[in-house]
Amino acid sequence: MVQNQPKSKSISRVKVITKHYSICICSSLLYLAFVSAVFAEPVKALHLVDLTHSFNQTTIYWPTSKSFEMEIVHRGKTKGGYWYEANNISTAEHGGTHMDAPAHFSEGRWRIDQVPLEKLIAAGVVVDVRSKTKNNPDYRVGKSDFVDWEQQHGKIPEHSIVLLLTGWEQYWPDKKKYLGTDAQGDAKNLHFPGFAEDAARFLTKERLVASVGLDTASLDYGQSEDFRAHQIFGAANVPGFENVANLSKLPAKGFRVIALPMKIGQGSGAPLRIVAEIY
Numbered sequence: 001m002v003q004n005q006p007k008s009k010s011i012s013r014v015k016v017i018t019k020h021y022s023i024c025i026c027s028s029l030l031y032l033a034f035v036s037a038v039f040a041e042p043v044k045a046l047h048l049v050d051l052t053h054s055f056n057q058t059t060i061y062w063p064t065s066k067s068f069e070m071e072i073v074h075r076g077k078t079k080g081g082y083w084y085e086a087n088n089i090s091t092a093e094h095g096g097t098h099m100d101a102p103a104h105f106s107e108g109r110w111r112i113d114q115v116p117l118e119k120l121i122a123a124g125v126v127v128d129v130r131s132k133t134k135n136n137p138d139y140r141v142g143k144s145d146f147v148d149w150e151q152q153h154g155k156i157p158e159h160s161i162v163l164l165l166t167g168w169e170q171y172w173p174d175k176k177k178y179l180g181t182d183a184q185g186d187a188k189n190l191h192f193p194g195f196a197e198d199a200a201r202f203l204t205k206e207r208l209v210a211s212v213g214l215d216t217a218s219l220d221y222g223q224s225e226d227f228r229a230h231q232i233f234g235a236a237n238v239p240g241f242e243n244v245a246n247l248s249k250l251p252a253k254g255f256r257v258i259a260l261p262m263k264i265g266q267g268s269g270a271p272l273r274i275v276a277e278i279y
């Protein structure tokens with residue numbers, strides 16, 4: 001028995017070592033399998049669509065607003081031999097692709113820097129009303145247009161970003177066609193579609209949307225004098241995106257909107273970079 005003890009110890013040590021190696025080999029194989037699986041999986045490319053017009057001298061602004069200006073501070077080689085570019089810019093808040101903060105038409109509501117990110121990054125839907133606006137630049141997109149959309153695509157989910165495709169982008173950057181007038185200061189002869197009052201109530205009260213947007217210069221149609229849609233969306237703390245681009249490149253649903261305005265302290269509006277990620 002005494003002689004056998006070391007033998008049995010040695011056997012059990014061999015068993016332990018063998019077991020240890022087995023675990024090592026198994027772990028290595030698992031690791032290799034995992035690594036090859038990860039690398040074999042093709043990286044899913046994001047399908048992104050830029051919904052933003054560039055800011056430059058052709059950017060369309062409200063007739064009573066200052067336009068975009070860029071002054072070149074330096075563009076060229078310096079005495080030190082290296083290249084250097086820098087510019088000064090100035091712009092009204094409301095022009096080009098931009099965001100209206102709820103405070104724009106509603107006292108006490110969020111200003112640009114107070115709007116929570118949850119309102120700006122959310123699932124989106126596109127409501128195509130081009131057949132209605134085609135021969136009517138003063139068309140107001142009503143509740144019935146959204147109800148029609150829902151019959152085809154299902155209920156607009158709560159906390160969505162609802163985007164209107166009126167087709168007005170086809171006129172950008174021709175001010176006369178896009179706004180109805182190209183006269184500086186003329187806010188009386190504006191003609192383009194927008195949200196009707198009943199649509200603004202429906203989207204804010206019955207669908208609890210996060211934000212809204214469209215491819216015209218204003219949430220309200222051009223001939224509006226009381227800006228009811230702005231007032232209703234603002235009162236409900238719903239931001240609005242105006243002069244949005246490339247909406248015809250999006251599906252009716254199945255995408256996420258990422259809309260990040262310049263964070264202007266106490267701003268009523270701001271230049272906006274808005275993109276969509278199609279799922």
Ligand SMILES: [Zn+2]
Pocket residue numbers: 094095098099100242269
């Ligand atoms: Zn605006």
